[in-house]
Amino acid sequence: MTRRYDTVVRGGRIATAADDYLADLGIRDGRIVTIGAIAASQGEEVIDAEGKLVIPGGIDSHCHMDQQPIDGVETADDFFTATRAAACGGTTTVIPFAMPLPGQSLADVARDYRRRGDGKAAVDFGIHLIVIDPNPQFLGQELPAFVAEGITSLKIYMTYEGFRLVDRQCLDVLKAARREGALVMVHAENDDMIEWLTEELIAEGKTALRHFGDAHAPIAEREAASRAIALSELARHPILIVHVSTEAAVAEIERARMRGADILAETCPQYLLLDEGHLSTHGIEAAKYICSPPPRAKGEAEKLWRALRRGAFNVFSSDHSPRIFASARGKMRHGGDAHFHQVSAGMPGIECRLPLLFSEGVNKGRITIQQFVALSATNAARIYGLSPRKGSIAIGADADLAIWDPHKRVTIRHSILNDATDYTPYEGMEIAGWPVATLLRGRIVAREHRFLGAAGQGRYQQRARFTP
Ligand code: DUC
Ligand code: ZN
Ligand code: ZN
Secondary structure, three states: OOOOEEEEEEEEEEEOOOOEEEEEEEEEOOEEEEEEOOOHHHEEEEEEOOOOEEEEOEEEOOEOOOOOOEOOEOOOOOHHHHHHHHHHOOEEEEOOEEOOOOOOOHHHHHHHHHHHHHHHOOOEEOOEEEOOOOOHHHHHHHHHHHHHOOOOEEEEEOOOOOOEOOHHHHHHHHHHHHHHOOEEEEEOOOHHHHHHHHHHHHHOOOOOHHHHHHHOOHHHHHHHHHHHHHHHHHHOOOEEEOOOOOHHHHHHHHHHHHOOOOEEEEEOHHHHHOOHHHHOOOHHHHHHHOOOOOOOOOOHHHHHHHHHHOOOOOEEOOOEOOOOOOOOOOOOOOOOOOOHHHOOOOEOOOOOHHHHHHHHHHOOOOOOHHHHHHHHHHHHHHHOOOOOOOOOOOOOOEOOEEEEEEEEEEEOOHHHOOOOOOOOOOOOOEEEEEEEEEEEOOEEEEEOOEEOOOOOOOOEOOOOOOOO
8 A cells, every 4th residue: 555655743743933733744755744633554654742742843043063173172973973863852953153263264165164064964064154254256246156055144252362254344245235135243342342351350369160150241142232233223224133142132123123233143052041150160170061152140031932932032042162171172171270261161951952941931821832842943943044945844845843741751872972072061950851763854853862873864955045
């Protein structure tokens, strides 16, 4: 007997950014072709989703993997290990960054980066470009070629010597991005403020790791966010402010929206679940929690949860920046007595991103399941040019699905995770809800923390131009 579907997902509760209903899904050639009541006999394979939630596979639109070492510190994950972990956490598409070092050609780096993904990615992937040298050749000739290849987003830094752009350069990037249809993502922290504070702290002998948070003061984020918004308004092109960590920056964003500016915003698990107390952890252990911007004062996270609930954020990404803790090529680059400004900033989070948001957001009643889906997949698909193929459960869409047991209790341990680092900032945390199966274009690629797919099965995604 010929069966109508390669796979049928039966009995699940389907949740999208708009809906929540009971239905079966029929999948053929990697796509969803039927949503309704489907007999089990119609599927070559039948997945029982009774009592489970069936939601779009997550899109992690801000994560780092296989970047070049900076000052001897490596990105612990390559495309394979990062995307294996992503799949086990319910994510089916990632958009990491091609990043040149000062003096390198971004065009060369980006071509090489795409080849690496083609060989190793275990989920589908796109690429962002990090622009550190917006010269006329790049903005005039190379950027249009990249946009034509489906690389339709750029990240710029307002901090970090060698990487940061001055305001005039930001404007040049915004103008070119507007012309070509690319989205500009902004790391908004005021570099001079951070440098000045760092020097002050060192002069006072305040070099312990907890002072990282003092150097990266909230006002440095607020000022840079406000300036980035002004530059965006002047250039008449939207920006997306990444890893927003403070209510003060949210207020700048919301004020700008009130006057009609098109400003998009992202936050990440570390700003909702960690705080400055983690940076005061005993000794070098605190290095695990150093990221930029840093976890903030106690109480700030609850304000960000409220902002998330009222719609202040468009996307929720991991900012997975994996460094090995116990390695001279990772957090220990300058040894166990390193000062706060010597520890490489970044933490892993690609696998726990969605379980953390689900457990602490949906299960605790802070956000709805529709908001969860919007923040974890649907909005990123639209903003980054992946819809309608990705980010939703709809006829014709890729069958990228995460089947969740909304009550499954998990104690987070690094030993159950699949990345290539040696720690998780969420060690020991008890949460409820985890994806028990992840499907990439109709094929099961992960089950119960175990990766079942293969390196290289992820496909490069040609993304559409950004349309405000
Ligand atoms: N910014 C990021 O977006 N990720 C890692 C470190 C940083 O500064
Ligand atoms: Zn950043
Ligand atoms: Zn990042």
